[in-house]
Amino acid sequence: MTKVLGKNQITQLTPFDFISALVLGELVGNAIYDKEIGLQYILYAVILWGALIYTIEIITQKFRKSRVFLEGKPSIVIANGHIQYKELKKNKIDFDQLFHLLRAKGVFSMREVEYGILETNGSVSVLRKSAYQSPTNQDLNISSSESVIPIFLILDGEIITDGLVSINKDEEWLINELFNRGIAGPSKVVYAEWLEGAGFEIQTY
The missing domain is CATH 3.30.240.20 (bsu07140 like domains)
Structure with a gap:
């Protein structure tokens, strides 16, 4: 339900979001320990409450004035x-x-x-x-370069296939790169990332 309602249920926790999360937890928690309540009642309560919260989120998006009351203001x-x-x-x-x-x-x-x-x-x-304030490249007259995101290739000893695909490489290339650096294989690596223009950053166990 939190996944459906959005990340603001976790990160941007307004007082209203906090209350809604508490109520949702109480609905599920109380139902779990009540032997007379079946699964269908738990699902009904969760879906109903989730629908109410979702409706209110839509209202706050459509009607600006409602945000002050429901979300507060800075x-x-x-x-x-x-x-x-x-x-x-x-x-x-x-x-x-x-x-x-x-x-x-x-x-x-x-x-x-x-x-x-x-x-x-x-x-x-x-x-x-x-x-x-920290000086910017513009303040220091330094020519700017394109910002790129580092790509994880190994995490906790496991190869991240999506990362290899994003840089158009395969597992054989990655293993060879590890061997060239004296590393026996991916299982020896805590994490490895690839940054365009800078190459590898690797940490072993």
């Missing part, structure tokens, strides 16, 4: 480098919690922060002051 808790105490108080966040959330984003001093936004899932998004 709050600016730091503006122009100053903590917005009223917003913290409204969202029941104390200073220790705020600083904890900032440290989780790699910010250890308030002097670095221009804006901080408390998201609906409880995390804080941070815009640093220009003096504390």
Whole structure:
């Protein structure tokens, strides 16, 4: 049911999603230990609740105004480098919690922060002051190159066939590459990845 409802049931956990997950767990948990309730009743309850949640998700997508009530809205808790105490108080966040959330984003001093936004899932998004932002290639006048995603070829001793297909290689090529590096075979490898232009990154057991 979580798979059908989408990843927001796991990652972007709003208060409404949290409640829906609790109710779904209670429906299944209580039914499992009740001998008088058959499988059909469990499935009925899960499907009915899932359908209700799915309907509400559709409503929030179609009608923007419903999102504020069902999902909440972000709050600016730091503006122009100053903590917005009223917003913290409204969202029941104390200073220790705020600083904890900032440290989780790699910010250890308030002097670095221009804006901080408390998201609906409880995390804080941070815009640093220009003096504390990491320079980009454009800032340093460095010519940019195309970004590529590394491809896993071996994970936990097993060959990832899809990875080989994506780079137009076969298992024989991979095994030969391992042998050339003194590795007996895939079973000796924790993981191996291939990055176009950089080659292999291999870690053995």
